[in-house]
Amino acid sequence: MALPATVQEELIRPQKVNEPAVIDLHGLSVSFGRRPILKNLRGDLRGKAIGLLGPNGAGKTTLIHTLLGFHHPTAGTAQIFGHDIIDHANQIKSLIGYMPERDAFIAKMTAVHFVRLMGELSGLPAEAALERAHEALFYVGLGEARYRKLETYSLGMKQLAKLAQAIVHGPRLIFLDEPTNGLDPPARLRMIKLIREIRDSGQANILLSSHLLLDVEECCDEILILRDGQIAVYCNLEEERKSNRKFLMLEIRGDQKRFVEALTNLGCDYAISTDSRLKVVLQEGIDVRDLYRLAAETQVQIRRLSYKRDSLEDIFLKAMENGYGGL
Amino acid sequence: MAVYEQTYKRYAGPLTPEWSRFLIIPRHAYRAVFNSKLFTAFFVLCFIPLLVQAILIYLHHNVSAIAIMQINVRELVPIDAFFFQTFINIQGGFAFFVALLVGPPLVSRDLRNNALPLYLCRPFSRTEYVVGKMSVILILLSLMTWVPQLLLFLFQSYLEGFAWFRSNLWIASAIVIGGVVWALLLALLSQTVSALVKWRVIASAVLLGIFFIPTVFGEFINEVFQTRWGHIISLGALMKNATAGLFGTFERATGVMRVTDFNDIVIQEVPLLEPPLWASWTVLFLVCAVCLALLSWKVKAYEVVR
Numbered sequence: 001m002a003l004p005a006t007v008q009e010e011l012i013r014p015q016k017v018n019e020p021a022v023i024d025l026h027g028l029s030v031s032f033g034r035r036p037i038l039k040n041l042r043g044d045l046r047g048k049a050i051g052l053l054g055p056n057g058a059g060k061t062t063l064i065h066t067l068l069g070f071h072h073p074t075a076g077t078a079q080i081f082g083h084d085i086i087d088h089a090n091q092i093k094s095l096i097g098y099m100p101e102r103d104a105f106i107a108k109m110t111a112v113h114f115v116r117l118m119g120e121l122s123g124l125p126a127e128a129a130l131e132r133a134h135e136a137l138f139y140v141g142l143g144e145a146r147y148r149k150l151e152t153y154s155l156g157m158k159q160l161a162k163l164a165q166a167i168v169h170g171p172r173l174i175f176l177d178e179p180t181n182g183l184d185p186p187a188r189l190r191m192i193k194l195i196r197e198i199r200d201s202g203q204a205n206i207l208l209s210s211h212l213l214l215d216v217e218e219c220c221d222e223i224l225i226l227r228d229g230q231i232a233v234y235c236n237l238e239e240e241r242k243s244n245r246k247f248l249m250l251e252i253r254g255d256q257k258r259f260v261e262a263l264t265n266l267g268c269d270y271a272i273s274t275d276s277r278l279k280v281v282l283q284e285g286i287d288v289r290d291l292y293r294l295a296a297e298t299q300v301q302i303r304r305l306s307y308k309r310d311s312l313e314d315i316f317l318k319a320m321e322n323g324y325g326g327l
Numbered sequence: 328m329a330v331y332e333q334t335y336k337r338y339a340g341p342l343t344p345e346w347s348r349f350l351i352i353p354r355h356a357y358r359a360v361f362n363s364k365l366f367t368a369f370f371v372l373c374f375i376p377l378l379v380q381a382i383l384i385y386l387h388h389n390v391s392a393i394a395i396m397q398i399n400v401r402e403l404v405p406i407d408a409f410f411f412q413t414f415i416n417i418q419g420g421f422a423f424f425v426a427l428l429v430g431p432p433l434v435s436r437d438l439r440n441n442a443l444p445l446y447l448c449r450p451f452s453r454t455e456y457v458v459g460k461m462s463v464i465l466i467l468l469s470l471m472t473w474v475p476q477l478l479l480f481l482f483q484s485y486l487e488g489f490a491w492f493r494s495n496l497w498i499a500s501a502i503v504i505g506g507v508v509w510a511l512l513l514a515l516l517s518q519t520v521s522a523l524v525k526w527r528v529i530a531s532a533v534l535l536g537i538f539f540i541p542t543v544f545g546e547f548i549n550e551v552f553q554t555r556w557g558h559i560i561s562l563g564a565l566m567k568n569a570t571a572g573l574f575g576t577f578e579r580a581t582g583v584m585r586v587t588d589f590n591d592i593v594i595q596e597v598p599l600l601e602p603p604l605w606a607s608w609t610v611l612f613l614v615c616a617v618c619l620a621l622l623s624w625k626v627k628a629y630e631v632v633r
Binding site: 032065068069070071090091093094096098100102103104105106107108109113117118120121122123124125128132138139165167169170171172175197198201203204 | 333334335336337338339340341342343345348351355358359436437439440441442444445446447448449450451452627628629631
């Protein structure tokens with residue numbers, strides 16, 4: 001599996017090199033006491049929506065907290081949009097919105113008051129903060145409930161309120177830590193839709209940490225998988241899928257035996273699933289058109305042809321088996 | 328991100344200056360504090376002694392009023408350092424109860440609801456958070472202690488004349504320093520207790536205990552050992568001594584221990600000495616330093632399990 005090559009290809013794209021990376025990790029290490037949590041993380045993350053994955057204790061939340069300035073790196077540093085997280089902490093914080101994993105709100109406040117306060121703390125003048133608090137609550141779908149106290153909100157509503165406070169000041173980068181935690185299916189879909197809308201607006205980058213691979217798959221274009229505090233995989237999901245395009249699934253009608261022989265003569269590996277289904281690995285220099293030519297020659301109908309796509313689950317499981325610890 | 332557009336948009340308008348952002352916390356906190364009618368009524372009640380003080384100052388300079396009342400107010404209640412010290416002590420007592428009502432939920436509520444990461448993920452430091460929370464109490468207590476006292480001092484100066492103002496200017500500094508130190512001590516203690524105890528009622532009880540339990544224990548020591556050094560652990564007594572020092576009314580000997588023989592005849596009188604002023608100030612300073620250290624330890628976005 002040539003994941004690093006994919007990543008390198010992605011990183012050296014000429015149109016992106018001149019822009020500062022969204023997150024640039026320079027040997028970032030974090031330890032709690034003598035326990036190392038993040039170990040020498042390196043690489044620059046440039047995706048519009050980056051999925052942060054990893055098993056429990058891999059260091060996902062610690063990475064987010066360190067980027068937010070909650071933990072001090074024991075070695076190395078990181079940059080966000082070219083600003084160092086230690087030297088320009090305040091500058092960075094004004095560019096970031098953060099939706100924490102755990103329940104987090106200020107008691108005895110209405111949602112609009114809470115989001116307004118958060119806006120003001122981000123530097124917005126009082127009037128602008130109030131205006132944007134209303135807008136953010138409408139945007140996330142809490143418009144009708146914005147004058148209710150936060151304690152009276154359901155879990156799903158609290159998650160939406162947390163999202164509203166994360167976007168009230170219009171940040172350039174939004175950290176979402178398990179945004180769909182505890183949500184029922186309709187609420188989860190709503191949250192995913194919002195995240196995708198923000199991503200597609202092109203106004204903000206997203207770093208989404210989640211245990212749910214489906215969430216990441218639906219929202220993110222790049223993924224960063226951590227394992228034991230190290231980078232196991234960083235790749236562009238689409239590029240990664242494209243790298244497996246030479247693996248085809250075929251459904252045919254006709255003389256399977258002749259077709260298979262022709263395939264062998266052409267130099268392709270194959271595996272027969274059923275009477276009519278084949279898995280074919282195209283060799284270098286062989287195109288799909290060659291298969292259609294073979295089919296015509298052997299009087300076989302190709303009823304279905306599809307590229308086998310690696311699911312995020314495949315990528316994740318491969319990373320857990322043989323993570324290579326770098327970009 | 329206009330409501331009708333329903334799209335995500337960045338904010339491109341002006342930002343408030345960073346130095347002023349800690350004031351956002353008291354502004355929002357007062358909305359909650361004064362939502363309680365009971366508290367508002369109590370807060371108004373706290374200004375009654377100031378009204379009495381203002382009336383006394385006015386009567387001092389109103390000849391016809393003195394003639395009607397047939398009381399020599401000037402002799403009965405002279406307006407001097409002791410006059411202002413007495414009223415600042417009374418206001419200090421009210422300030423303690425205001426701090427007891429307002430202080431405990433300020434930090435504990437945020438800790439209980441995991442709100443600290445929401446503050447600290449913004450361009451808002453831990454120091455600004457602590458200063459912001461403390462200023463909720465500092466501003467409130469200042470408004471009922473040294474600020475009105477200073478205004479009354481100016482009122483008295485206006486009525487008495489510039490010569491009085493010039494010769495008693497040191498009283499103004501005593502009012503300001505005494506009031507600020509008391510407000511600062513109460514703000515620090517209440518915030519520290521609030522950061523350590525998550526439940527409001529318990530935090531209030533602990534704050535009350537910090538003042539009263541050592542005072543009772545100190546008095547016990549004073550009685551048993553025939554001394555006044557028991558006051559060294561009583562914050563109220565320390566503050567009283569420090570304020571007296573500022574107003575020039577501090578006296579170390581506040582009692583006498585009589586040593587008698589078997590026939591109850593006094594053979595020796597030993598003066599009971601209060602702790603010296605430097606000791607009082609040192610202990611007050613140490614208490615503030617410990618509070619700051621505890622606040623720095625507790626006020627974090629997340630507790631790190633090592």
